[in-house]
Amino acid sequence: MSRHYAPKYDETVAWIRSKCPPSLQHVHIAVICGSGLSGLVDSVDKDREKVVIPYKDIPHFATSTVQGHPGNLVLAHLNSIPTAFMVGRFHFYEGHDLALTTYPVRVLALLGVHTLIVTNAAGGLNEAYVPGDVMAIKDHISVAGLGGRNPLIGANEERFGPRFPAMSDAYDPDLRRTFFRAVKELGMQSIAREGTYCYVAGPSYETRGEARLLVQAGGDAVGMSTAPEVVAARHAGIRVLGISLITNRVPYRPVPSVSHEILGTPVPPAEKNQAPEQVVNHEEVLEVSAMRAKELQGLVRKIFELLPPPPPTRSTH
Numbered sequence: 507m508s509r510h511y512a513p514k515y516d517e518t519v520a521w522i523r524s525k526c527p528p529s530l531q532h533v534h535i536a537v538i539c540g541s542g543l544s545g546l547v548d549s550v551d552k553d554r555e556k557v558v559i560p561y562k563d564i565p566h567f568a569t570s571t572v573q574g575h576p577g578n579l580v581l582a583h584l585n586s587i588p589t590a591f592m593v594g595r596f597h598f599y600e601g602h603d604l605a606l607t608t609y610p611v612r613v614l615a616l617l618g619v620h621t622l623i624v625t626n627a628a629g630g631l632n633e634a635y636v637p638g639d640v641m642a643i644k645d646h647i648s649v650a651g652l653g654g655r656n657p658l659i660g661a662n663e664e665r666f667g668p669r670f671p672a673m674s675d676a677y678d679p680d681l682r683r684t685f686f687r688a689v690k691e692l693g694m695q696s697i698a699r700e701g702t703y704c705y706v707a708g709p710s711y712e713t714r715g716e717a718r719l720l721v722q723a724g725g726d727a728v729g730m731s732t733a734p735e736v737v738a739a740r741h742a743g744i745r746v747l748g749i750s751l752i753t754n755r756v757p758y759r760p761v762p763s764v765s766h767e768i769l770g771t772p773v774p775p776a777e778k779n780q781a782p783e784q785v786v787n788h789e790e791v792l793e794v795s796a797m798r799a800k801e802l803q804g805l806v807r808k809i810f811e812l813l814p815p816p817p818p819t820r821s822t823h
């Protein structure tokens with residue numbers, strides 16, 4: 507994170523705390539709501555305090571510009587646990603520096619968060635996945651990160667974590683077990699998956715060639731968020747559960763040739779009997795998110811009920 511933002515965290519944290527009742531001054535869990543998944547916030551305890559703060563009012567926060575990302579920080583209780591919901595997130599493709607995109611994660615760390623549940627809408631790369639499936643992320647491939655876009659680039663903020671944090675265990679296995687216990691209890695086995703999320707910068711969706719590259723690299727799903735937030739969270743010692751809602755299939759078979767139609771040459775063998783693939787758009791992404799909204803709310807509530815004990819206290823605040 508660049509030095510530019512360094513002194514501002516405490517100002518943001520103090521400002522947020524000034525808006526909260528004592529029971530929400532420290533939050534333990536944070537949920538980041540992906541595209542069309544802002545309904546997750548409706549799973550909070552209805553009989554407890556709730557504070558809704560628009561991002562535009564929070565000092566040093568960016569604002570959300572993407573449809574399906576309302577742009578509110580909500581502090582409330584879920585299963586009696588003080589929890590922060592990011593109802594809407596920031597994406598690099600909106601023009602925000604990655605440091606600004608992940609700024610809220612560090613603010614959440616300072617507010618006391620030890621566990622992050624990060625959700626997203628993603629395209630399915632794995633042949634077996636269908637829209638509506640829910641995938642626990644077990645690993646990620648940050649294509650943008652490998653290309654030099656990592657939120658930790660710049661002077662290291664020692665108060666959060668080390669210069670060279672490990673990412674080989676980024677997605678906590680106990681939290682994934684909790685995810686699958688919740689899935690089982692709710693009878694959602696037929697739509698539950700576990701796989702690798704690929705992070706691309708966006709905002710254009712993948713070409714077919716790019717999608718094939720990601721499939722060959724072992725990717726099961728692809729999206730334009732999450733990995734930077736997870737890198738910032740893991741750097742700060744926060745344990746992470748990542749959940750992708752598969753909203754569409756990503757077209758990845760070779761683009762059909764047209765030359766044979768004009769030249770009378772044979773159809774390339776790889777293109778014979780190719781089923782047509784649907785082009786993706788953001789409206790479809792939001793439709794599928796809306797279709798699964800209630801089930802995901804139930805799943806998140808159940809996960810909260812089954813959560814393992816918190817990890818040992820960190821020394822960042």
Ligand SMILES: O=P(O)(O)O[C@H]1O[C@H](CO)[C@@H](O)[C@H]1O
Pocket residue numbers: 539540541542572595597625626627628708729730731732787788791
């Ligand atoms: O990852 P979230 O924020 O859920 O949104 C996903 O949906 C949008 C594209 O339809 C992209 O922003 C992609 O990352």
Ligand SMILES: Nc1nc2[nH]cnc2c(=O)[nH]1
Pocket residue numbers: 627628629630706708710711712728729730753754755756786791
């Ligand atoms: N990059 C990318 N992001 C998505 N978010 C939802 N669907 C998709 C997709 O197909 N590709």
